[in-house]
Amino acid sequence: MKALVQCFVYVGKIGDKYIAVLIDEKERVVSLSLPRGSEGVAVDEAKSLAPIELSFKFRSEMDPFIRRVGREVVEFIMSYLKGEEPKLTFKLNSDGLSSFTRKVLSVVSSIPRGFVTCYGCVAKVVGNQKASRAVGNALARNPWPIIIPCHRVVRGDLTLGGYRGGLELKRKLLRIEGVAVTPTGRVLPAHFLRTELLSELSQGSRKAF
DNA sequence: TCGACTATTTGTT
DNA sequence: AACAAATAGTCGA
Structure with a gap:
């Protein structure tokens, strides 16, 4: 049985691409998408990559801490794509992985x-x-x-x-x-x-x- | 050496 | 039971 995890969806933009990040209530990253052409595609991808069952909270409920983690993730990817070697400033939620x-x-x-x-x-x-x-x-x-x-x-x-x-x-x-x-x-x-x-x-x- | 094709193999859904 | 972001093998240019 998959555990049910409450989750927030953060969407950031890199250039003209969107990247979706799923973050749980303990501020851990559950999954993220690659940079995609549309917000919807990015969100769908992030959801499909999560190995656990999710329930979603509304964006308006997203507290500043969650938003901070989302930004950190997007900045990580942005920095990475510029050829830099960013350090992980956030945690990963690996629940549900075999x-x-x-x-x-x-x-x-x-x-x-x-x-x-x-x-x-x-x-x-x-x-x-x-x-x-x-x-x-x-x-x-x-x-x-x-x-x-x-x-x-x-x-x-x-x-x-x-x-x-x-x-x-x-x-x-x-x-x-x-x-x-x-x-x-x-x-x-x-x-x-x-x-x-x-x-x-x-x-x-x-x-x- | 290279491509096309086959049999075999494993963990996940 | 079917699938997938594989591999080692054969065979014929």
Whole structure:
């Protein structure tokens, strides 16, 4: 049974795009959308990425603290897209995630800026080499895109794989981080993080949640 | 070497 | 039971 969580919807604007952020009563971020062309699309996406059942409060009930968190999240993304390395100033609500998804997201969050790894590598680190497809599945529903850098996971043959926000955005994000992508959509081997190294890094890194 | 295609595999809905 | 942001393998240009 999914828990029912009271939630606020914050919508911010980055350039001409909208980004929706779902925030619970403990001021934790439940999920967020990628920058989208319309407010409605952004909100729908954020809702669909939340792994728990939600009930929504009206915007007018949104207290200043919730609004502050919303702004912090949008500023984080904005700063990120400018090529900066913002720090997390807010908490994530990971309730409702399966233990598998939790492990996957944790490993992915330990991939350093400027590197990529592959679905199969992540699968191996979380304990089942054959679960590469399930890893893709989990990443496709990453509740915190960009913040948890699922764009740093590509296919084992160094082609890009997929991205919820489209391959153009995946390219752009990697480029911002200094990862070269060829016109045909290949990542250079120099940026590739092998399983052993990824495993080491994920052990060393503090748990994301 | 590359693309097209197949069989196999896993966690989630 | 069906799906998905995969992979390793084969086969024929």
